[in-house]
Structures are given as C-alpha cells and as structure tokens.
Amino acid sequence: MMNRKDFLKTGFAAGVFLGSSAHTPALVGDQREAGDAGQDLEKYRFHPHHRFSNDELVIEREQAGRPHEGKILAAIQPHSDDIPIFAGGLVAKLIHEGYKGYLIRTTNDDAAGHGTTRAESILNDERDTQAVAKALGLEKVYDLYYRNHNLHEVNMQEITARFVFLIRMLKIDTIITYDPWAPYDNNPDHYITGRAVEAAYTGRWDYPEQLEVVEPHSISERYYFTRRGPQYINRIVEITSHVDTKVRANMANVTQGPGGNSGSLLRRRLAEKGLKLPILGDDDEAADFNYIKHIMLDLDSEQLRLTPSDKHVGEPFGLEWAERYYYRGPVPSKLDDYIKKTAVRI
Numbered sequence: 001m002m003n004r005k006d007f008l009k010t011g012f013a014a015g016v017f018l019g020s021s022a023h024t025p026a027l028v029g030d031q032r033e034a035g036d037a038g039q040d041l042e043k044y045r046f047h048p049h050h051r052f053s054n055d056e057l058v059i060e061r062e063q064a065g066r067p068h069e070g071k072i073l074a075a076i077q078p079h080s081d082d083i084p085i086f087a088g089g090l091v092a093k094l095i096h097e098g099y100k101g102y103l104i105r106t107t108n109d110d111a112a113g114h115g116t117t118r119a120e121s122i123l124n125d126e127r128d129t130q131a132v133a134k135a136l137g138l139e140k141v142y143d144l145y146y147r148n149h150n151l152h153e154v155n156m157q158e159i160t161a162r163f164v165f166l167i168r169m170l171k172i173d174t175i176i177t178y179d180p181w182a183p184y185d186n187n188p189d190h191y192i193t194g195r196a197v198e199a200a201y202t203g204r205w206d207y208p209e210q211l212e213v214v215e216p217h218s219i220s221e222r223y224y225f226t227r228r229g230p231q232y233i234n235r236i237v238e239i240t241s242h243v244d245t246k247v248r249a250n251m252a253n254v255t256q257g258p259g260g261n262s263g264s265l266l267r268r269r270l271a272e273k274g275l276k277l278p279i280l281g282d283d284d285e286a287a288d289f290n291y292i293k294h295i296m297l298d299l300d301s302e303q304l305r306l307t308p309s310d311k312h313v314g315e316p317f318g319l320e321w322a323e324r325y326y327y328r329g330p331v332p333s334k335l336d337d338y339i340k341k342t343a344v345r346i
C-alpha cells in the first residue's frame, strides 16, 4: 500500500466499500492504510469484510481536448431527477471530452412532481427531462414511459429487450445508471432499471430478429452511481470544471426538485420573516443556482439527495468537486503480450 503522497501523485489506491459520509480509509489521515481503518468503524463506517481486494480506487481526472470523440454514452434514469442529482458532473465531463450522449428515462414520473392533474405533472416532468438533457449537452431523450414506482410489475424481459434495441440502435459504448446490486434501495424503479440494463449488457446476441434492422453492439464501460448506505465504490470522478453545468441541470428539474426553484422559494420564505442568507445572492436566478451548488450538492446533500457532499467526496483526493462511482470496464487481456514474448517459430 502506497502512502498518501504517492497516491496523489499516481491517482491509485486500494478499492473500498464506503458507507454514508465515509471518507476513504486508505487516504484519510497520514499514510493510513485500509487495514487500519477496520479498527475504526465508527469514524469511517468501513468494514474490511466488504472490501474487494483485487480492485483499485481510480481517480478519473478531467482531461484536455476530446479524448472520447466518436464514443456514445447513455445516461439512464428511472426519474427526471436521478441523473442530474447523482451523475450530472460525470455526464457533463464526458460530453465535454468528446462523447455524444442520450438520456433514457424508464418511467413517466406520474407519481412525482406538481400539476393540477396527474396528466399535467407527467407533462411537467417530461418537459423538465428535456431541459435536463439540453443543460447536460445530450442529443435526445428516450422516454420508456412505464408507470412511476411500479416498474416491478413490468416484465423484466420486456424492459431488457428495449434496452438491447436502444444499445444497438444508438451504438452505446458507455452507460451511467443506478447500481443494480446496491443494497437498501427501497425504490423498485431504481433497482429494476439497473438490473434491466445489466441484463441488456449481457445480451449481445439476444433477440436475433432485431438484427435484421440493427447491428449487434456491446456496452464496454459502465458507471454505477452511488447513494448513501453501504455501496461499493472504485472510482472518484473529478467534476470541478463541470459542477456549474451539473447545477444548471438540477435547476431544470423544477417540478420534482430537489433543485429547481427551491433557492428562490427559500429566499422568499426567509424574506417574509425579515431574514436572508447571503450565500443565496440577490435575485431568484442566483438563489436557485447557489442553493443547488452550496446547499443541495454540499451543505445539506445527505438530507436532500441521499448522498454525501460532492465537496467532501473530493476532499481526501485534493479535488474541489467530485462524484463517486462503481465502474466496470473492459478487462485487458494478457494473452497478446504473452504470445509476443513467448511464441516460437515452428
């Protein structure tokens, strides 16, 4: 195990299983190692039994230029607020670095948001989702339109087949969605969406009749975003240059919040009592922006979006703003190298 200084230089350390507001045990304090943290459960909420020993914690830094040119991503969410809340920074970063992207929403959010009728709140959520996609620089929204909080009544194979088709049609290389195996998520829309995507990942040759109109295509990279509670994490993504875009995406989510116009509403409530919070600024637009950036993504993050502050996530790694993920990517083959080194002429 390398010490903290070496880690910051190379950007690698041991993989960890983090709970709510946990700091990375391998890095907090001077040269603390993951093994030591197991003796300090209260502080780190970390248990060595949950550690995967063969994985490394990777810091994905911001990159210059467009290294991902030609690649396609799909940001997949059950509800209009999920991607902006948990992965708005990563999506903005990858689009900035050359990806072309799509937003896929599995439900119609009919049980969430505001409207004088159910149909009106569905329309509001749909419009917000379009605005979120625009704020993040995504090309298009695909709404699968299943009923909100009822995804567990839908045949899994039907959802999976729709994902297999979308992966093939859009030639998706990378997906960003809920961790299908995260424990303690009470929302069926979250885990069913994650598991349907996971099943679609496996189905390169499934549904062969589709192949008369689309080519076979496989996802090669998966980013699963993380919430509070025990969840495996092996990647910290730097979002410092993209946090304002993440804020704008959350401002677009008016009907459901927790961003939207919450800042200007709070500003008004306080003004009625003759109070103001200087951090919110002096007009509604500034209040909405600053509320999301400083309160929702930082100060009151655990309460408002059930995940630690993006500032706290970055802190141990010297990053101003960061998000955390469980990342699954291609496993490099050692065979080519072995052949090059050891093959002999017949």
Ligand SMILES: [Zn+2]
Residues within 6 Å of the ligand: 078, 079, 081, 082, 187, 190
């Ligand atoms: Zn959700």
